[in-house]
Amino acid sequence: MDHNVNNCQLPLSDVQSRQDHRRLDIDKVGVKNIRYPIVVKDRSVGSQSTTARINMYVNLPHQFKGTHMSRFLEVLAENQRAISIENLPKLLKEVKQRLDAEEAHIELDFPYFITKKAPVSGVEALMDYQVHFSGVMRGNAYQLTLTVEVPVTSLCPCSKEISAYGAHNQRSHVKVSVQFSQFVWIEEVVDLVERNASCELFTILKRPDEKFVTEKAYDNPKFVEDMVRDLADELTHDPRISWFAVESENFESIHNHSAYAFIEGGQRS
Secondary structure: OOHHHHHHOOOOOOHHHOEOOOOOOEEEEEEEEEEEEEEEEEOOOEEEEEEEEEEEEEEEOOOEOOOOHHHHHHHHHOOOOOEEHHHHHHHHHHHHHHHOOOEEEEEEEEEEEEEEEOOOOOOEEEEEEEEEEEEEEEOOEEEEEEEEEEEEEEEOHHHHHHOOOOOOEEEEEEEEEEEEOOOOOHHHHHHHHHHOOOEEOOOOOOHHHHHHHHHHHHOOOOOHHHHHHHHHHHHHOOOOEEEEEEEEEEEOOOOOOEEEEEEEEEOOO
16 A cells, blocks of 8 residues: 555644643734735825735634634635725634634735925926835724825924034934824825925926925924924824824934934824
8 A cells, every 4th residue: 555645645633723831822923024916095096006015913822832824815815806905804804713813913014106296397206105004803893003104304403503504404204103083095194294394305306396395495494303293283183093103213414323203192092
């Protein structure tokens, strides 16, 4: 008898479902860095297709040795087309059921593109912003967090005050995270950050545009502290926002380090 053929007919052992005796719950276990197409609401054209890096996790009670990693991919594969932010609750519910878990998490990181016009010449070009959605379902309660990273220009007020010939400026990366009770556009978060910076960035600038953005930044100096406070003040007064976190990192042009500030407000759900 061929022992290899005989062995193939035997039921395969489910090692993950064996008991574990260390009595330690695991908060998150799952898969990371899955590339998958998604569809996101676009304020100007209705929707935008892009590609996300996706992380998916569940909690694992102490009595189980492991989780079934392939089941995460099976749930995604059942979405034959791109997934959308709107169907994340359904997807997380399916993950919970498929893996017999009390809670499920999903994280999506992706580039989002907005067409911007140069301020004087009006030349149009796409500008990319990094967006992160984080969804969690605990029992039947679902919570979504939106994070948008926006690059802007900041000009140092102190440098302007003490210098006779100009002021140093730098590119800043501002991250705004929000939880909300009513829908918030990605573009709204971008607009919020850009109007509170010394000046916004553009993909294409002609000479008249470069003059405009240079002078606008000079007339609108901002410390890193100013930017996070101004943003937090607006978010505090937005009735849709239940929780927010704002951070700004200024990549200093005259130092070999960054300036940083962070504010958190509201009540996290």
